[in-house]
Structures are given as structure tokens and as C-alpha cells.
Amino acid sequence: DADVTQTPRNRITKTGKRIMLECSQTKGHDRMYWYRQDPGLGLRLIYYSFDVKDINKGEISDGYSVSRQAQAKFSLSLESAIPNQTALYFCATSDRHNEQFFGPGTRLTVL
Amino acid sequence: KQEVTQIPAALSVPEGENLVLNCSFTDSAIYNLQWFRQDPGKGLTSLLLIQSSQREQTSGRLNASLDKSSGRSTLYIAASQPGDSATYLCAVPPSGSSNTGKLIFGQGTTLQVKP
Numbered sequence: 058d059a060d061v062t063q064t065p066r067n068r069i070t071k072t073g074k075r076i077m078l079e080c081s082q083t084k085g086h087d088r089m090y091w092y093r094q095d096p097g098l099g100l101r102l103i104y105y106s107f108d109v110k111d112i113n114k115g116e117i118s119d120g121y122s123v124s125r126q127a128q129a130k131f132s133l134s135l136e137s138a139i140p141n142q143t144a145l146y147f148c149a150t151s152d153r154h155n156e157q158f159f160g161p162g163t164r165l166t167v168l
Numbered sequence: 169k170q171e172v173t174q175i176p177a178a179l180s181v182p183e184g185e186n187l188v189l190n191c192s193f194t195d196s197a198i199y200n201l202q203w204f205r206q207d208p209g210k211g212l213t214s215l216l217l218i219q220s221s222q223r224e225q226t227s228g229r230l231n232a233s234l235d236k237s238s239g240r241s242t243l244y245i246a247a248s249q250p251g252d253s254a255t256y257l258c259a260v261p262p263s264g265s266s267n268t269g270k271l272i273f274g275q276g277t278t279l280q281v282k283p
Contacts, residue, residue: 061211088269090269090270097275099257099273099274099275099276100212100257100259100271100273102270102271105269105270107269115270145209147211147212149212151269154200154217154219155199155200155217155261155269156202156214156217157202157212157214157259157269157271158214159204159211159212159213159214160211161210161211162209162210162211164209
């Protein structure tokens with residue numbers, strides 16, 4: 058089984074809809090991250106969490122919110138999706154050496 | 169502000185060739201540097217992590233070097249194979265951060281190894 062899993066893997070939604078992307082990890086890491094990847098812009102950090110009670114904004118947090126339900130679970134929400142949030146979304150974890158491990162990604166399309 | 173550049177953006181080589189991928193960063197005060205591989209439409213796979221106190225790391229046919237003073241890292245792939253075809257990304261922490269786990273990514277080098 059994969060160490061970092063994401064659901065759903067693909068999602069098509071309409072403008073204005075609320076959507077949640079979920080991430081689970083079995084690596085036992087305290088640190089978790091959400092990134093988005095866009096062609097030509099690379100990977101950008103949305104939110105990160107060092108433990109259940111420590112959540113921080115990344116460089117592009119506007120329009121997004123997160124929830125750290127447990128050490129192993131970190132969810133990303135789009136309260137009112139818009140087309141420019143169409144992207145590939147990745148969850149990641151890191152160990153005490155700060156080596157990051159990524160999930161398989163969620164391809165989100167907002168129409 | 170930390171910026172990461174990877175040149176070239178794309179590279180095509182025949183099978184069996186040894187090759188070098190380059191990564192440059194503007195702020196040399198980095199905590200570590202990580203190389204990743206990404207297959208099309210897939211997640212990132214960690215290849216090598218180099219701590220700031222290290223000069224290089226090796227894993228199989230891969231060797232990554234780090235020269236902090238010049239703001240450069242190279243990923244050396246020996247005896248390339250078609251299965252090595254992918255996009256290779258390097259990443260370093262943002263300026264002013266140490267052990268935060270945050271990363272700034274380069275745009276990547278897309279490698280194609282032809283049989």
C-alpha cells in the first residue's frame with residue numbers, strides 16, 4: 058500500500074461548488090503539506106502543518122482552507138471553486154530530516 | 169528571496185549515455201537540497217536528499233552533488249535507460265528558513281532517453 062494516499066484522484070466540478078481533497082499517510086510523520094502544480098508555474102505551497110494544532114499558510118493560500126483531523130490526515134477544501142483553481146494537487150509529508158514524500162496527486166478541473 | 173533554476177528545460181539522449189542535470193539556487197544558506205523524479209501525471213518520487221553539511225549523495229546509478237558556495241547542485245545519471253525518462257525536479261528551503269520542511273521547487277528538466 059502507498060505511504061501517502063489522496064482521494065479523489067480525479068474530480069470535475071463546477072464554479073461555486075465546495076470541494077474537499079483528502080490526504081492520508083501511514084509514514085508516521087508529523088509534518089504534512091498541500092501543493093498545487095500548474096504548467097509553467099511549477100509546484101507552489103498552499104498550506105502546511107507541523108502537527109494537529111499547528112497549521113500555517115503557504116505562498117498561495119487564498120481561496121483554500123485546510124483541516125488536520127489527526128496526525129495521519131490532512132484535508133484541503135475549496136469553499137467556492139473557481140476555474141483558475143484547476144490544477145494538479147499534491148499532498149506530502151516530511152520526516153525529521155525534512156525529506157518530503159508525495160502522494161499520487163488529485164487532478165481537479167473547475168468548469 | 170530564494171529562487172531555483174534548472175537548465176536545460178528538456179534533454180534528449182541515447183540510451184547508455186551518462187548525463188548531468190543542473191540546479192541553481194540564489195540563496196546559498198540552505199538547510200538541504202532534494203532531488204525528485206516525476207512521471208507524467210504522477211506524483212513526485214524522492215531520489216536523493218543532501219544535507220547542507222554534505223557534498224554528495226549516491227543511490228544506485230544516481231549521484232547528486234552540492235556546492236553551496238556557488239549555489240549549485242548536479243544530478244549525475246550513469247548509463248541512462250529508457251525507464252529514466254521523466255521530469256527531474258530539485259528543491260530547497262525558502263530563504264531564512266531552516267528546519268521548516270517548506271520547499272521551493274525548480275521548473276524541472278524533462279529527460280527523454282531514446283532506445
